[in-house]
């Protein structure tokens with residue numbers, strides 16, 4: 001589910017030019033090393049040698065304190081100190097990467113604007129494309145490719161070197177880079193359509209470009225949510241129905257209980273790229289499909305899968321996708337208003353020097369992208385909190401539906417592979433788009449204590 005929302009932001013930031021690789025599809029990524037109830041017939045799982053959880057048995061679970069705080073601590077104590085230290089280092093490094101990505105995006109904008117490069121590309125696109133839409137689309141394609149090239153060193157470090165250093169990547173360089181090229185091709189097409197469309201709207205709406213720009217950006221994001229599961233996701237992974245068995249039956253039973261119109265469950269081969277575990281309910285306007293990755297299938301027990309899928313179905317039942325669209329539409333509106341204010345001043349001061357003919361001139365896209373990226377960077381705690389709030393809701397919905405607090409806690413521990421398990425409250429507010437391990441386990445243990453279940 002998160003990956004769909006990341007896609008919203010990615011599409012917009014792409015349309016506006018912060019041309020960075022999308023986050024690895026870490027939807028409700030969850031990780032496990034314990035159970036095998038669901039995976040007897042499947043190949044051996046790919047695992048991260050740097051990650052482990054102290055195993056326990058039924059006797060341990062029988063002794064688990066009834067008190068939520070004490071039970072939460074008992075689970076947290078199963079994370080070895082070196083595993084916690086590694087997780088903290090990985091996740092906190094991500095804070096800095098957000099900053100470096102933001103600063104790199106600004107630097108790319110400066111490089112493109114400098115020496116009137118952006119204006120010269122616009123003039124070239126005008127000669128080649130002639131028509132305004134084609135000119136702007138060509139410029140958008142240039143922008144996507146230039147951004148990709150200039151950010152390639154950081155992309156290689158963040159997406160390949162660092163993921164391998166932390167034991168989560170499963171690809172060698174050639175296939176990884178091949179996927180980057182596929183991503184570049186997709187991004188370039190998306191950028192051409194998005195930039196062509198966005199500037200057509202901006203040109204026609206005069207002073208109110210910020211309003212219609214928001215409408216166009218939101219509309220384009222919704223289009224992306226429709227298209228991505230069908231046409232884009234299969235470029236990177238193979239999707240196939242889950243075999244008949246306890247997992248499929250359990251997921252479909254929960255879907256049926258809550259009126260989710262799913263008649264099949266799909267798995268995809270995320271182990272091609274990563275050791276991470278994830279699942280999502282993708283699509284919008286009736287195209288919903290329940291999808292879980294092979295790492296989840298192979299490395300978790302049935303109670304854990306039920307807990308995860310209860311969470312995913314919660315996103316669907318609570319209409320989180322539509323609420324997200326409304327919330328992010330407001331955030332984008334604020335971003336475009338800020339952009340309108342900032343662009344007027346920046347263009348008055350620098351426009352002529354860089355050969356830019358106003359906000360409707362596609363050559364000013366790097367400036368718009370920089371301004372919008374600044375807004376979204378500062379608004380990170382807001383966007384994270386909007387998403388995290390829904391994730392907490394989905395956790396609680398999943399507990400009510402699946403009634404598996406121990407399965408939930410077990411899978412929450414596994415999330416520590418790539419998410420800091422026990423942050424401070426301010427840190428969680430600013431940086432976490434999903435609740436932390438401790439927060440989630442405490443929710444599960446509170447449910448267990450109050451409901452008096454095993």
Ligand SMILES: [Zn+2]
Nearest residue numbers: 001028391394
């Ligand atoms: Zn979720």
